[in-house]
Amino acid sequence: MDDKQIVTILIIVQISELGLNAIGSCLYAIPLCLIRHFHQPIHFLTLNVCICLIVCCSCWTVYLTINAFYPQILLNMKSCLPIFYLNTMVNCQVLYSLCMVSLNRLFIIIYKTKGLFRTKRFVLLCIIIQWICGALIPLPIFASKLPICLITTLDFNYRIYLLIIVAIIPTLCLFITNSIIFIYARSSTRRVQPIHGNDIQAPLLTNRDVRLLKHMIFMFSTFFCGWVPIYILTVVNPSSSAISLVQFNIVRLLPELSTLIIILDLFIYNHELRRYFTNRLPNRLGSQTN
Numbered sequence: 001m002d003d004k005q006i007v008t009i010l011i012i013v014q015i016s017e018l019g020l021n022a023i024g025s026c027l028y029a030i031p032l033c034l035i036r037h038f039h040q041p042i043h044f045l046t047l048n049v050c051i052c053l054i055v056c057c058s059c060w061t062v063y064l065t066i067n068a069f070y071p072q073i074l075l076n077m078k079s080c081l082p083i084f085y086l087n088t089m090v091n092c093q094v095l096y097s098l099c100m101v102s103l104n105r106l107f108i109i110i111y112k113t114k115g116l117f118r119t120k121r122f123v124l125l126c127i128i129i130q131w132i133c134g135a136l137i138p139l140p141i142f143a144s145k146l147p148i149c150l151i152t153t154l155d156f157n158y159r160i161y162l163l164i165i166v167a168i169i170p171t172l173c174l175f176i177t178n179s180i181i182f183i184y185a186r187s188s189t190r191r192v193q194p195i196h197g198n199d200i201q202a203p204l205l206t207n208r209d210v211r212l213l214k215h216m217i218f219m220f221s222t223f224f225c226g227w228v229p230i231y232i233l234t235v236v237n238p239s240s241s242a243i244s245l246v247q248f249n250i251v252r253l254l255p256e257l258s259t260l261i262i263i264l265d266l267f268i269y270n271h272e273l274r275r276y277f278t279n280r281l282p283n284r285l286g287s288q289t290n
Contacts, residue, residue, distance in 0.1 A: 003246050010249040011068050015061055017256035022057040024263040025050040031276055038272070041123040045104055046266070048127045049097045053259065056090040063087060080149040085141045088162060093134040094259070095170040095227065100130045102177040109184055137165050159235045167231045171224055178216045219265065226258020 029050035032038045063083065067074055074083055104126060107117040116122055140161060144154040153159060230251050237243065267274060 003244065006246050007249050008068065010246070010253065011064055014249070014253055014256055015064055017253065017260060018057040018061045018064075021256060021259050021263060022054050022061075024260065024267075025053040025057070028263065028266060028273070029054075031273060035276070041118055041120050042101075042104070042108075044120065044123050045097075045101045045127070046270075048130070049094070049101060052090075052093040052097045053263070056094045059086060059090045077146060080146060081142050081144065084144075084149065084154060085138050088138040088141060088166065089135055091166050091255075092138060093131065095166060096130045096134050097127075098223070098262075099170050099173040099177070100126050102174055102181075106177045106181055109181055138162075153234060156235075163231045163235050167228045171220075171228065174220055174223060178220060182216055215265075215269065219262065222258045222261050222265075226254045226261075229254060 029047055032043050032047045032050070063074070073079070104117065104123065111117055141154065141158060144158040148155055154162070233243075233248070233251055237248075
């Protein structure tokens with residue numbers, strides 16, 4: 001089996017991953033849309049993540065399919081930069097939607113006495129701002145030199161810019177917000193209780209703290225290992241000359257794989273939705289068949 005055949009198989013695997021991500025996002029989104037119990041602001045943010053994932057997976061599936069079988073359609077003077085913009089924009093929407101969930105949760109925890117951050121209007125405003133920012137931030141791509149776009153990818157400065165907006169900014173945002181959330185949750189669980197006239201501190205880390213910390217580390221590590229390497233590789237090796245095309249396509253599998261893991265984690269971590277799929281949905285289907 002030569003490299004070309006291996007690359008074709010890897011592209012098929014990548015498209016399959018995108019399909020699984022889209023299906024998982026749809027399965028997650030349908031109950032959030034149809035069941036009144038889930039019509040809450042925090043679930044609207046999660047629904048927004050699912051919509052961003054569906055849009056992103058659809059765009060990348062079309063791109064990879066055309067690029068694999070009809071590359072001449074993509075590599076021309078009119079479509080090169082717009083395609084780079086579209087691919088970057090849909091990636092930004094997914095990553096910024098995850099950041100918006102963390103930011104909103106941070107506001108709710110820090111300002112728990114203020115009802116503004118729990119309202120649907122505020123959540124809708126956050127979603128609108130995220131979509132506008134995700135569409136505007138990649139626009140400088142159009143200033144890159146078109147001949148370089150046709151030969152490799154983008155100018156070096158714009159590849160650095162992509163690394164910043166797609167990898168570094170979301171990574172810093174998730175790290176900072178999750179760190180503040182954990183520190184705040186940690187401080188709220190530590191209590192000094194007087195027993196027989198002596199002040200005894202609570203344990204340094206409770207079981208709840210440990211579970212929260214493990215989940216945050218897992219989500220952050222999954223995100224970082226999935227999305228950062230491919231953009232670093234694009235900056236340092238735009239023409240894929242330092243590594244083989246097979247190795248480059250293997251690295252390209254990581255964002256879809258990390259996204260799939262995050263979707264599975266959402267199913268596992270959302271106890272209400274999990275109970276719906278395991279208990280209520282089978283009961284409803286059983287009652288309809290009877």
